Amino acid sequence: MSKFLVLQSDFGISDGAVSAMYGVALSVDPTIRIFDLTHDIPQYNIWDGAYRLYQTVSYWPEGTVFVSVVDPGVGSERRSVVAKTATNQYIVTPDNGTLTQIKKQLGIVEVRLIDEKVNRLPQSGESYTFHGRDVYAFTGARLSTGVISFEEVGPKVDVESIVELTVVEAKLEEDKVIGTIDILDIRFGNLWTNINRELFKELDIKYGDSFEVLIENNTRQVYRNIMTYGRSFADSHLGEPLLYVNSLDKIGVALNQGSFAKAYHIETGVNWRIYIRKIPKAGF
Template sequence: MNRLLVLQSDFGLVDGAVSAMIGVALEEARDLNIHHLTHDITPYHIEEASYRLFQTIDYWPEGTTFVSVVDPGVGSKRKSVVALTKRNQYIVTPDNGTLSYIKDQVVAVREISEVSNRRANTEHSYTFHGRDVYAYTGAKLASGHIRFEEVGPELSVERIVEIPVVKTTQGPDWVQGVVDILDVRFGSLWTSIKREDFQKLSPDFGDRFEVTIYNNDMLVYQNQVVYGKSFADVRIGQPVLYVNSVYRLGLAINQGSFSKAYNVGVGPQWSIQLKKI
């Protein structure tokens, strides 16, 4: 492996949880190169953790090991696993839906054997697997101290726990999906609508689309919005449709927060339709 270890969690940085994970990893191998994807995942938000992996892992070198800990079921019967991807990357995580957005990249999965791959003298602690199991196992993999085959028994890739996905639907002049996630700092909406599905509407930059957003059955937003290359294609304070960095349709306000302006959230209940005018 390439000795790169990338950590993600919903722990934040206000206490010692992340530092403890780093310490455990360095205790296993002092020369590991440890980085952070984010520790600001919304608490308990498995879908967000999964999306951030999808957003990120393709930009890390082959052989990188990721540890993702968003684990509201810690201490329960949910499995702890390591997934191997097509690019020989490892994802160390609970099997609770975190692998959903990257399942198409997973070629093998093994359940972590806590007999051999749990930090010593932690068997009576049930609430910090991020430190005792995931950081520890991730460090052993990233350092080459264990092989993938030594993680534990192999599981079926097809039986990975998945988050329910709302399929994109399409008509002759419209496409509909959901708001998957926010570009958190700037408040843009990142939708499930892929660029290739949007292109079936034959859009040109400058075209207007009727954008309709529902929260379950409640209409939250409906307006005409310009399709642009970037935010600067509209005036400050105006909305814009654009293709984001992961080739999905985004909806933003130039130098403003769309999510705050219209109180829009994320998840399968937040449907969004784009209709060509």
Template sequence: MSKALVFQTDFGLVDGAVCAMYGVASTVDPTLRIFDLTHDIPQYNIWEASYRLRQTIDYWPEGTVFVSVVDPGVGSTRRSVIARTRRNQYIITPDNGTLTHIKKIEGIESVRSFDEKLNKLPTAGESFTFFGRDIYAFTGAKLAARIIDYDHFGEPVSVDSVVELPIIPSYREGNQVNGTIDVLDVRFGNLWTNINHLLFHELGNERGERLAVNIKNDTRTVYENTMVFARSFAEVAIGEPLIYVNSLENIGVAINQGSFAKAYTIGTGTNWHISFHKA
């Protein structure tokens, strides 16, 4: 059976771009099993592309091929690469920071760079702006269909040479833990922090206990209040804020049946800081 092929882009689904990628992959091998991670990455947001790979990849089997295309530098000198993770999965992507979270958290075993001109869809002609279709979907399909072999494709490059986006680690300072708001649970507006549940529990927090929460955008305080640490949303009243452990076992902040991000105009990234301490 062919390996699974999983697509992620910032293309959206309002036009034919993603469907064209499906068509290319199906032409390479009609028996491929093709899936979507997401196509709603905000335009050009490499950080979120990196995070969504990290959110998803652990739940896919060995041998799965991921194609991630968030590529504001399309046609530039940035490399095209295939990374093999420590769990023997493959990610085909521009080398622009998309592999940051996989490299830091999941681990990358090896990386190979490949020539875009030599591995371009033959029917693409003079087009040089849709590498998602013409290079990444095409190459990903060939890898998933075992038409090409990773160990003999392209040229090996150092894992250390892979481009990384800056990550600010979470940390404990006395009776307080500090971190950043990495990403949103988009549909519901929950805040997902980079504070691991083990670091959070170093404060001796018990469920049902109230903690003080402070959120800053750089140095400007945007939110300051206390809220309960709950097992799930149902443990607080509708409209009440809560602290919880999210599906990646990091600390999240939410409003039960509401959007915390929208209510308080909270964003994401390394300039959004959050801290917790006992009230």
């Protein structure tokens, strides 16, 4: 293993929860290297947690162990698992949909249930509300540092048995592509869609082309306008909207030096649909 442990949660950093997870991991092995993916996942938002893993996991070395805790069902009958990805990283998490994007986009080759008789923090009593500390950080640190092997996590389960969230596929329909707003580029307010570059290219596009962009929430129209497809934000004027390819090779929507999401009160999820239609150039 790499001795790299990467933590993600919806805990925030205003109390001691994240620090306690660090402490547990360091108690397992003080030489472990611990990193934060983010602790700003919106509370209980499993979808965002799933997407941030997809955004990050494949860029870490093989053997890296991720602990993701967005767990509104903590203490219930939901399972605790460790998944091995096709790119040879490990994800320690509740089985509540957090693995959706990893399974779909990267691939999962094996999943094991966490055997809490063995892989639970000693002297953690009968508390069932902080599995992030007592089960996930403890198991993740032990796996990362080689105290246990992947096989010693617990019994193997069918990859197809893991819980998955609803995912809508982007599609080409006549002269337009249709997709969803999957996530926000939080800091800058850009919209990240599920429309990959290859599908978008089927509209016979090139930089500088104009497109009509329509965004709906369920059946309510939220935004409709014309914008340009650019290589980067510099290809538009200050405050102008544009289409671009984001860092995950999918189509994004932005305002140059502004927050598109805030300006038009746009959120994310399968109910937020986007339609992108190429506007033919006028002939003379």
